[in-house]
Every structure is written in structure tokens, then in C-alpha cells.
Amino acid sequence: PLCRAADQTGCVVSYASFRASNPPPADSRFGKGDRPGSEAACTNPAALGGGSAATQNYLVTAGSLLGSGDAPRWTSDGKPVTTPFVRVPGLLSAECVRQSGFNYLAVTTHADVADPRIDDVGGDVKIGPAILAGWGLHLIDMNIAQGDLIALAETQAKAWAAKR
Numbered sequence: 001p002l003c004r005a006a007d008q009t010g011c012v013v014s015y016a017s018f019r020a021s022n023p024p025p026a027d028s029r030f031g032k033g034d035r036p037g038s039e040a041a042c043t044n045p046a047a048l049g050g051g052s053a054a055t056q057n058y059l060v061t062a063g064s065l066l067g068s069g070d071a072p073r074w075t076s077d078g079k080p081v082t083t084p085f086v087r088v089p090g091l092l093s094a095e096c097v098r099q100s101g102f103n104y105l106a107v108t109t110h111a112d113v114a115d116p117r118i119d120d121v122g123g124d125v126k127i128g129p130a131i132l133a134g135w136g137l138h139l140i141d142m143n144i145a146q147g148d149l150i151a152l153a154e155t156q157a158k159a160w161a162a163k164r
Helices: 138-144 146-162
Strands: 017-019 092-099 102-109
Touching: 017 138, 138 146
Parallel strands: 017 102
Antiparallel strands: 092 102
């Protein structure tokens, strides 16, 4: 079964992330079932019971997981981030969406020009400047809700141990 509560054990968390503003195109390989009559699973790690919630993200500050091109400037003043990961609390939220034969995690960026943080976290698969929309945010699927997934694993481990 899909995980629907943090203390549920023996369950699965599965999702394919896409920008809420850029849902999967018809030719996407992610977010749909692999055979007729099947559908992809979607579990929002930030809201296992459903709905939208801010994610506990841990995004890499440099490297291939950010997509093609240079690493983003994480702040408007361009100060370098010297750690391998950066958190942007409240910047991203996610919700499972079922639409046009797809079941996916729609990720919303709450950009604010008055906020000194970055307004776009990257994660798109690109060839040169062209975004391959069918891949969604596959490069940062895990990073989008990494803190939520770690907390879930801890809670599930405690719940499992309590049953033993």
C-alpha cells in the first residue's frame, strides 16, 4: 500500500515531480502507468494523507543534480553558499495531482522578489537551453522532500521497533 501516515510501516512512498506550472506532457515517461489500465502512484512526502504542504528540501548547491548550466545564485546578493546543500524553507510546496492520465507530485515555487533567496531552484533536465518537459523535476525528485523522507524513515523505524 501507499504510505498515508508517518507511523505506517510496510508501505511505499512513490512520486514523480513536475512543476505545478508545467505538468507532464502527453509523451512523458514519468507519472503514468507502464501498461494500459495502470496508473502511477503518488505519495506526497510532506503530506502523506493528501493535500498540499511545504516541503523540507535539501538542494545541492552545485553539480549535475541542478540541471544543465551553471549553479544557481542562491541569494540575490550573490553571496556564495559554502555547504554542499542548502535549504529554502517555505519556498517549495507539493501536492499529488491526478490529471490527463498522469498522477504526479506538483511542485509550486513560492517566488517572492522581496525575498533575497533564489526564485527558481532548477532541477529541469535540459539539452542546451531547451527544457525536456517530459522529465519534470526528475533531477531533484529526492531533494525536493529529502527532510520529509528522512523524518518519515525515522518515524517508521520507531513504529516498526515498537511492534517487535
